[in-house]
Amino acid sequence: MLVPISWLKEYVDIDLTPEALAETLTLGGLEVEGITHIGEGWARDKVMVGQVLGVRQHPQADRLVLANVEYGADEPLEVVTGAPNLHVGDRGQKVVLALVGARLIDGHAEGTHYTVLKRGKIRGIESAGMVCSEKELGVSDEHTGIVILPDDAPVGKPLADYWGETVLDITLEANMARCLSVLGVAREVAALTGKTLKRPEQVTPPAGTPIDGHVAVQIADPDLCLRYSASLIRNVEIRPSPEWMQRRLALAGMRPINNVVDITNYVMLEIGQPLHAFDYHQVQPLAGGSVPTIVVRRAHPGETMTTLDGNLRxxxxxxxxxxDGSGPVAIAGVMGGLESEITAQTHDILLEAANFQYINNRKTAGALKIPSEASYRFGRGxxxxxxxxALERAISLLYSYGGGTPAQDYVDVYPGRTPDKVIDFRVSEVKRLLGLDLSAAEVAGLLRSLEFSCEELPGNVLRVGVPSYRLDVTISADLVEEVARLYGYDNLPTTLIDDQMPSQIPSRDLALEEHLRDVLVGVGLAEIITYSITSLESVAKLSPEGALPDPAEYIRLVNPLSSDHEYMRRTLMNTSLETLAANLRYQERAALFEIGNIYLRTEAQRLPDQPRRLSVALAGARAERSWLGQSDAMDFYDLKGVLEVLNQRFGVSTELVRSTHPSFHPGKAVDIVLDGAVIGVMGEVHPTVVSAFEIEAPHVGLLELDLEAFLGAAGSLIKFKPISRMPRMSEDLALVVAEDVRSDEVERTIREAGGALLADVVLFDVYRNAQLGAGRKSLAYNLTYQAPDRTLTTEQSAKLRERILRQVAQRHQAELRA
Amino acid sequence: MLAQLQELLDQGRASAAALTTAAQLDEWYSTYLGKKGALTTVLRGIGSLPAEDRPQAGKDANTVKVALEELYRARSEAIEREALQAELASGALDVFLPGRPASLGMMHLSSQTLREITAVFSRMGFGVLRSPEVEDDNTNFQLLNIPPHHPARDMWSTFYTDQPGLLLRPHTSPGQIYAMKKFAPEPFRVILPGKCYRYEQVTSRSEMMFHQVEAIAVGENITMGDLKGVLTYFARAMFGSERKVRLRPSYFPFTEPSAEVDIECYLCEGKGCPMCKHSGWLEILGSGMIHPQVLRNGGYDPERYSGFALGMGPERIAILRHNITDIRYFFGNDLRFLEQFA
Known part of the structure; x- marks a missing residue:
């Protein structure tokens, strides 16, 4: 909200600088986002009020005139101007005169370009100054004519003193609706600076005939219309509003229209009560009646009306x-109708000041998409x-600036009157909730500054009467906030929690997840975080056929920002591959991981399942290129190495089976199985899918793992295993097996057969050649024997070897290679 | 015999002096001391000597053997020493060439910041909980004192789903409800980190997805002074111990009183600059004392229990700490960005 400080000063004395006032308001909860000093750049000796003594034609140019302007100096100054609102023969207008050296905005340039006024000749005539437009002064974008000041503007007065203004831009939270007016802000200023609120002087016009019998009001839906007050003002002359009012409206961000509309807006900005003016003669009586009658009711289904802006609603x-008797004349508290609008022909005005239920008003303004200053206020309360x-203030202004005569009394229907709110406030709450020791008298002093009434009751209780403007205060916690705010948050004590130490919550899954991050970083992966909101087109790239997934499985946003981000993801794979592709455009390797939720629609529960997933995606060179040589491209086995590290570090034993997942190369992918259930998949991505993601790399490794299942199986606290100090014996065994024999199974057999004395097994070579024959491969293992408590003898190790060879022969038809 | 031995020793001594390599030394050894070497040959001759000469010959032969072995040892050491000297003299590396690149991983900046925040709160006794991202209207708004169509709803631009009543949480505050329901009626302190979503155009200053951390403490003796203490500790831990912190009144429907927390602008040190919009202060989080109705909704008697809650954005904090100019870098996942914080 824009608040000119001069307007504020009509309601409260301010002796702070604008900056200090802004700081006080901000720390009082009215955040001042900006301070605009209008006229800051108007040099006092170069920009001043002038008066036109005469205007004559420019001898060399039809469109230019020469204005002779008096400005308090010994001699008047003649300046050249092309302003269309200054004509030959004019005299007496008050204008803004700028002298050479004044810093002004270039009126002819787009935007705001400052320029210093220079002495110059325009079509042969010397000009040592100029008369200014609003744009040149930086007041508005208006540049069609020069500023004409009010007749009482003092000639020679520096413009900065006459027209300068400071405007505060205040951002108000939703609970600060009471401050959506000059009065509301002034009340806070008064309380925060220890001043008293005052009221501007206003004239009380002589009243005309009683309103009774001239206007009737019926509220058919009192749940939505809490109060409807109206006044009848006759013989108003429609004309422009006074210059000072137009100027204040403009400073507050509203456009001046005519005196009646401007006064309703002015009162709304000043007091916070929206008003609406109807042309009295357009308000029809009800059928069979003779008195113009207002009926406040809900719309009938299918009803329409044309609003002021010309739209059919x-x-x-x-x-x-x-x-009225003929149908709708306004949408309550949102916008008036076109038919009963104030026009140049209007003389008699029906002025409405009503109160509408705020939630209903918000819904209506929202549904019709009519943001108006009125509904902005009504919608917040x-x-x-x-x-x-408000009516009284408006009548006074209409009398002064439109000559209208108000009818005696008002029509005032008030079905929504509520009893005064009283809170019995335990002063100890201030200590309990703020940690602040204040006496009842101190608390009462603070509250009274905001017009709360306070009566001390026995037992350290204050009976607090809540002023009607404080719609937001209903419970004692609200009063605690007022006390804190007025006392100053900065003045509250700063303490350490002095309370029972809560029991510590073991959050094992979160701790394990953090450990997982460390392990993944340790194996050289970079963490990414991608959007959870994706598109079906992106997911479709995971299918070699490009098949769109079934949208029914996805949680869809009804208000997506774009079609790229419309569905809640069910996999991390597509965004991982997209991120891989993006990074491979400018570097030769990328190895990434992501930990995040996926979102699975469930029928049974209300909330979807939102399990955690891990993805790993890698492609490109194993190491960055260097003078030491170029490394191979990463492939399936790099990925498998990651999984093995995870298994080892978390004490999880996953099994692998060949995968049929369509996103992968059929021969280079495995499902990751835990306790018989598939908990993930990994492998090299299907070449068609690789192309769909526009990745250029020989192999693209991708893994996705159900983290809850995996980390759920993680071993508990690790127990120490003794380290043997006995000598180790090592030997190599090359086993020849059929091609389809799984090396991991051979290794398991070796370990089982070797038992506790077999300290380690490493597969160190795999090869195939003609000598072995087609369909056969050689697996070379290095075995380490070691006993925990003794030196193994050659005989013992030979027996171990025999047992191992027997078992691998039996289970895998493995032969010892000669 | 003696002469023979003497000659052998002289020859050996002379030839040993010329040895320069380990291979030559080995050859020398077999020539003189090997199984088929010269000394063995001489020793074999002892058997053919008269019996009374044999002990003396044996003694002499042994003396020569020891002398030859000593020659071997000395020469061997000398050669090793020379080889080492030669290696040290000639084996210099071009130590100014780049090292072998190590492939290091790193955590995302958001995760790093979250971890740091978690650690700070952990030192003050806060545990960690997680609550859902796809949330229902009731928990996200109504139990937090925000009825349907309430003006405060404008504070959160929310994504809604095709399942009526379900939305993407625009803040982590619904986590307060989960935490309270989990612990009521015991006192507790937890933080709730996680992703949030807002229906906002993605620009350099706003994202549709971001993280938040909610912190909440409930007990029988918790005051706004304690909130100030926790906030001050937190701000100093994250932004430096000299950093000024201020609280100013704000509004959240689920806290009363509510406070916005500002830290002194680190760029201009409070003097005013474009970064802080010339205010000298940067907003870092929202907070307040939990509203009595929200405590009640969580299962606590507000007459007896009180608590505070606060919420902050790790990306916002990281932006401020690292002078990041565009929030879109976070989920753009460009390694050239992520690696800067490795």
């Missing part, structure tokens, strides 16, 4: 209307006690 039964205050 489709209404529904939840929307509240202001109607307006004090119902304000209607008559």
């Amino acid at each position: 489709q209404l529904n039964g939840d929307m509240l209307l202001i109607t 307006v004090d119902p006690e304000l209607t008559l205050v």
Whole structure:
């Protein structure tokens, strides 16, 4: 909200600088986002109020005139201007005169370009100054004519003193609706700076005939219309509003229209009560009646009306209307209708000050997409006690600036009146919730500054009367906040929690996940975090056929930002591959991992399953290129190495079976199995899928693992195993087996046969050649024998070897290679 | 015999002096001391000597053998020493060539920051919990004191799903409800880290996905002074011990009183610059005392228990700490960005 400080000063004395005031307001919960100093650049000796003494034609140019301007100096100054609102023969207008050396905005340039006014000749005539437009002064973008100041503008006065202004831009939280007015901000300023709120002086016009019998109001839906007050003002002359009012409206961000509309807006900005003016003669009586009658009711289904902006609006039964005998005349608290609009022909005005239920008002404004200043306030809550205050203020202004005569009294229907709110406030709550020792009298002093009434009751209790404008205060915690705010958050004590130490929560899954991150980083992987919101087109790239997945399986956003981010992911694979592709565009290797949720629609529960997944994606050279030589491309076995490290580090024994997952090369992929259930998949990505992701690399490794299953199987606290100090014996065995014999199974057999005395087994060579014959391979193992407590004899190790050879022969038809 | 031995020794001594390599030395050894060497040959001759000469000849032969072996040992050491000297003299590396590249991994900056935040709160006795990202309206809004169509809903631009009532949480605050329901009526302190989503155009300053960390403490004796203490400790741990911290009133429907927390701008040190919009302060988190109704919704009696909650964005904190100019880097996952924080 934009608040000119001069306006604020009509309600409260301010002796702070604008910067200090902004700081005070910010620390009081009214965040000042910006301070605009209008006229800051107007040099006092170079930009001033002038008066036109005469205007004559420029001798050399039809479109230019020469204006003779008095400005308090000994001699008036003649300046050249092309302003269309200055004509030959004019005299007496108050204008803004800028002298050579003044720093102004270039009126002819796009945007804001400062320029220093220089002495110059325009079509042969010397000009030592200029009369300025609003744009040149930086007040608005208006540049069609020069500024014409009010007749009472003092000639020769520096413009900065006459027209300068400081405007605060205040951001108000949703609970600060009470501050959506000059009065509301002023009240806070008064409380925060120890001043008293004051009211501007206003004239009370002589009242005309009583309103009774001229206007009737019926509220058919009192749940949505808490109060409807109205006044009738006759013989208003429609004309522009005074310059000072237009200027304040503009500073507050509203466009001046005519005196009646401007006054309703002015009062709304000043007091916070939206007003609406109807042309009285357009308000029709009800059928069979003779008195113009307002009926406040919900719209009938299918009802329509044309609003002020000329749009035909489709209404529904939840929307509240202001109607008369002929139908809707306004959407309550949102926008008026075109038919009853104030026009140049209007003389008699029906002025509405009403109060509407805020949630309903928000819904209507939202559904019709009509953001208006009125619904901005109604939708956040307006004090119902304000209607008559606002009418009185508006009537006074209409009398002064439109000559209107108000009818005696108001129509005031107030079905939503609520009893005054009273809170019995235990002063000890201040200590309990803020840690602050304040006496009842101190607390009462703070609250009274914001118009709360306080009565001390026995037992250190304050009976607090809540002022009507504080719609947001209902419970004692709200009063605690007011105390904290007025006392100053900075002045609250800063303490360490002095409370029972809570029991520590073991969060093993989270700790294991952090350990997992460390292990993955240790094997050289870089962590990525990709969007959880993806597209079916991206997922489709995981299928060699490019088949779109079934959308019914996915949680879809109803308000996505774009079609690229519309569905909640069910796999990390596609975004991992996209990230791999993006990185491989500028480097020769990438090895990535991601830990994150996937989202699985469930029918049974309300919330979807959101299990954690790990993905690993790698491609490119094993190591960065260097002068020491180029390394091979990473492949399936790099990925498998990662899984083996995970198994080893977390004490998990996963099994592998060949995978039929369509995203992978059929011969280079395995399902990862734990206790008989598939918990993941890994392998080299199918070449068609690799192309779909636009990756250029010989092999692309991809792994996805169900983390809850994997980490759920992680071993508990590791127990120490003694290290044998006995000598080790080592020997190599080359076993020839059929091609389809799995080396991991051979190794398991060796380990089983070797038992406790077999300390280690390493497969160190695999080869095939003609000598072995087709369909056969040689697996060369290095075996280490070691006993925990004694030196093994040659006979013992020979027996061990025999047992191992027997077992591998039996189970795998393995022969010892000669 | 003696003369023979003497000659052998002289020959050996003379030839040993010329040896320069280990191979020559080995050859020398077999020539003089090997199984078929010269000394063996001489020794074989002892058997043919008269019996009374044999002991003396044996003695002499042994003296020569010891002398030859000593020659061998000395020469061997000399050659090794020379070889070592030669290696040291000639074996210099071009130590200015680059090293062999190691393939190091690293954690994402968001994860690193989350871990750091977790560690700071852990020192103050806070555990860690996780709560769902796809959330229901009731937990995300209504139990947090935000009824449908409440003006405060404007504070969160929310993604809604095709399943009525389900949304992507725009903040981690619904985690407060899970935490309270889990621990009620015991006092507790936890943080709840996780992803959040907002219906906001992705620009250099705003993201549709980001992390948040909620911290919550509930007990019988918890005050806003304690909240200030925790916030001050946190801000100093993350931003430096001299950093000024300020609280100012704010509004969240689920806290009362509510406070926004600012730290002194580190770029201008509070003097005012474009980074802090000339205010000298940077907003880092929102906080407050838990609203009595929210405590009640979580299973605590607000007359007896009180608590505070706060929420912050690790990306925002990382941006401030590392002068990152564009939030889109975080989930762009460009290694050239991620590696800067390895």
